[in-house]
Structures are given as structure tokens and as C-alpha cells.
Amino acid sequence: MALLKKINQILLLLLILTVCAILYNKVHKASSALRNEADDLESPKEMEEEIPVVICAAAGRMGATVAAISSIYSNTEANVLFYIVGLKNTIPHIRKWIENSKLKEIKFKTVEFNPMVLKGKIRQDASRPELLQPLNFVRFYLPLLIQKHEKVIYLDDDVIVQGDIQELYDTKLAPGHAAAFSDDCDLPSTHEMVRSVGMQNTYMGFLDYRKQAIRDLGISPSTCSxxxxxxxxxxxxxxxxxxxxxxxKWMQRNVEENLYSSTLGGGVATSPMLIVFHGKHSTINPMWHIRHLGWSPDTRYSEHFLQEAKLLHWNGRYKPWDYPSVHTDLWENWFIPDPSGKFKLTRPDS
Incomplete structure (x- = not known):
């Protein structure tokens, strides 16, 4: 009897241990499931791919930078990280502007550009000296400034983004291509504007084909820029x-041989890129780069066309924060006044 009693006690103990193990396993699985569910709920923004957008903040036109950032941030749910590139003396101003405005919630980093990297590489050109400002060449040095990203968007400051920047970021680059651009012949709706203001949209408008170095490239002057x-x-x-x-290399050759100038295509940063990327770039959806808004103080696009556009670019002399200019209402919708009062819009009644 004593032995039977002992066996029963052992069996009872094993039964209790088995029940405890089953209960523990169920509780552990339930808590693990809850933890995983909580992780899924809290992390979509963390897990979402970061979209790096590089934009410059130049002295005298920081309002452009702010308006561009404002338009991007307001029209997307994407996880955008702004890299704001400036010179040493301009960075504190743009940082305070952002931190003391409704843009204080954006994710951004300021990056100082050292103009000494351009020493001896820029040919002085008196016709449009503003085009020789160091920040115009930031796009040449993207990997040196932005190092942790595989894919990067660069934007001039005189743009307004009306679409979701995620769509631009999703632009497919062909294998072996380092960049995608918008071709100047790609949108028939802009051809009339180009003709009316005398804009160039071929390589002939940017490079001096009288020079042997340019002819040796073997690029037809009628190639679309x-x-x-x-x-x-x-x-x-x-x-x-x-x-x-x-x-x-091509900047240096231009210093020595005067292969291009701002009197041709209206800029000295475009020409070397036309040479280096000829036949080796992918294409951006043309609606993501509607340009020439700054080429004439009189010539306008239709309002319907501009409403359909994803990105507007006031390239040219007539900027929307100055006077005269066109379609300023589309730009001013996104402008945020400078809390310090240093940057002011130029308007006919001011």
C-alpha cells in the first residue's frame, strides 16, 4: 500500500507539472504575439525607407529654400530627411528659420560646403556672376556630402513640389546609370514657351562647337539637352x-579653353554635366520638372497645365520672390516668412 501511495503521489506531481508547463506555454505565446503586434503598430514610420532630399540655402535666397521644403513636406507622408547645404555663415540663419516656424517638425541636417574645393576650377564670367556662386556646384559633390544613402534626390532651391516626393524618389535608374534628369525636349506643352523666350534645348545652346575639344566629343549639336x-x-x-x-576635369578645361559660358545656355553648372552624362542617364517623368517659369516676366503657362504639374521650376532670371516674375501665387502659397525679418519678398507695392 505504501508503494502504491508513493506512485500515486509521483503521478499527481507529474500531472501538476504538465498542466503548469501547458499554461506557461500558452501565456508565453500570447504575450509574444501581443509584443509582435505592438512592434508592428509602432514601427511603420521607423521601418519606412528614408528619402534624402538635398537642397541648398544660399545667402539672399533662403526664402526659396524654405518654400521648397515647405511644399515637399506638406505634400507627402513619406519619411523625408532634408540635407540643407550652405556656407558657414548662412547655416545658422536657415537653422533658426526652420526651428522657429511650422517646419520645426521636419527631419533635417545642415551640411557645410567648403568653397575651397572649387579653387581654380571656375572661369570668371561677368555676364551672370550669380551663376558662379559656390553652392551652384554642390550637385557635383553629392557623394562627398551625403554618405549613408544609396539613392538621393537633389533639387535646386527655386522649385515648388506639388506632387508626392515618394513618386520622384521611385524613379527607376537603368543599370549603370548614376543619375536621372528631365530631358529638355520631352514635353510638347513646353515647346511654345521655349520658342517664345529664346531658350535653348540642345547641346549647341550650351557648348562652344567652335572649340576642338567639344567637336572631339562626337556629340551632335542638335542632341537634346x-x-x-x-x-x-x-x-x-x-x-x-x-x-x-x-x-x-571639364571645369578645369573650361578655365583653360573657355568651352562654355553663361552667355550660352544660361549657366555654367549644366555644361559639364551634359558632357559627362551624355548617353548615360535615365529619364525623369517630364511632369516632375516643369521649368522655364523664370525665363520671362511676361510669358505664362496655362493654369490648368500648372495644376497638373508635379514640380515647378523658376529657372532663369525672374525669380518668384523678386519682381517682376510670373506665377508668383503658386510659389507664395508655400512661402513661410523669415522670423528674423532679414529675408523679404520684393513686390510692386512694397
Whole structure:
């Protein structure tokens, strides 16, 4: 009897241990499921791919930078990280502007650009000295300034984004291409504007084909040009192809041989890119770069066309924060006044 009693006690103990193990297993699984569910609920923004957008903040036109950032931030739910590039003396101003306005919630980093990297590489040109400002060449040095991203968007400051920047970021780059641009011949709706203001949209308008170095490139002067004010770039390809070094080489040759100038296509940053990226770039959806809004104080696009546009670019002399200019209402919708009062809009009644 004593032995039977002992066996029963052992069996009872085993039964109790089995029940406890089953209960523990069920509780553990339930808590694990709850934890995983909580992780799923809290992390979509954290897990979402970061979209790096590079934009410059130049002295005298920081209002443009702010308006561009405001338009991007307001029209997307994407996880955007703004890289705001400036010179040493301009960075404190733009930082205070953002931190003391409704843009204080954006994710941004300020990056100082050292103009000494351009020493001896820019040919002085008196016709449009504003085009020789160091920040015009930031796009040449993207991998040196932005190092942790595979894909980067670069935007000129004189743009307004009306679409979701995620769509631009999703632009497909062909294998082996370091960048995508918008071709100047790609949108028939803009051709009348180009003709009316005398804009050039071929290589002939940017490079001096009287020079042997240009003829030796073997590029037809009637080849359609592209505008590097909006770029989607692959940093790995850019570095592997030593794009920055190639651009610097053509800048140096221009200093020595005067191969292009601002009196041709209206800029000195475009020409080296036309050379280096000829036949080696992908294409951006043309509605993501409607340009020439700053080429005439009188010529306008139709309101319907501009409403359909994803990105507006006031490239040219007539900027929307100055006077005269066109379609200023579309730009001013996104402008945020400078809390310090240093930057002011120029208007006919001011």
C-alpha cells in the first residue's frame, strides 16, 4: 500500500507539472504575439525607407529654400530627411528659420560646403556672376556630402513640389546609370514657351562647337539637352564611375579653353554635366520638372497645365520672390516668412 501511495503521489506531481508547463506555454505565446503586434503598430514610420532630399540655402535666397521644403513636406507622408547645404555663415540663419516656424517638425541636417574645393576650377564670367556662386556646384559633390544613402534626390532651391516626393524618389535608374534628369525636349506643352523666350534645348545652346575639344566629343549639336536642377542619383554608381572627378576635369578645361559660358545656355553648372552624362542617364517623368517659369516676366503657362504639374521650376532670371516674375501665387502659397525679418519678398507695392 505504501508503494502504491508513493506512485500515486509521483503521478499527481507529474500531472501538476504538465498542466503548469501547458499554461506557461500558452501565456508565453500570447504575450509574444501581443509584443509582435505592438512592434508592428509602432514601427511603420521607423521601418519606412528614408528619402534624402538635398537642397541648398544660399545667402539672399533662403526664402526659396524654405518654400521648397515647405511644399515637399506638406505634400507627402513619406519619411523625408532634408540635407540643407550652405556656407558657414548662412547655416545658422536657415537653422533658426526652420526651428522657429511650422517646419520645426521636419527631419533635417545642415551640411557645410567648403568653397575651397572649387579653387581654380571656375572661369570668371561677368555676364551672370550669380551663376558662379559656390553652392551652384554642390550637385557635383553629392557623394562627398551625403554618405549613408544609396539613392538621393537633389533639387535646386527655386522649385515648388506639388506632387508626392515618394513618386520622384521611385524613379527607376537603368543599370549603370548614376543619375536621372528631365530631358529638355520631352514635353510638347513646353515647346511654345521655349520658342517664345529664346531658350535653348540642345547641346549647341550650351557648348562652344567652335572649340576642338567639344567637336572631339562626337556629340551632335542638335542632341537634346537636359536640366540638372532636379536629379535622382545613385551614389554607388556615381562613386564607381568617378563622376565628380570627371566633372572637375571639364571645369578645369573650361578655365583653360573657355568651352562654355553663361552667355550660352544660361549657366555654367549644366555644361559639364551634359558632357559627362551624355548617353548615360535615365529619364525623369517630364511632369516632375516643369521649368522655364523664370525665363520671362511676361510669358505664362496655362493654369490648368500648372495644376497638373508635379514640380515647378523658376529657372532663369525672374525669380518668384523678386519682381517682376510670373506665377508668383503658386510659389507664395508655400512661402513661410523669415522670423528674423532679414529675408523679404520684393513686390510692386512694397
Amino acid at each position: 537636359f536640366n540638372p536642377g532636379v536629379i535622382v542619383a545613385n551614389m554607388t554608381e556615381w562613386k564607381n564611375q568617378r563622376v565628380t572627378k570627371q566633372l572637375e
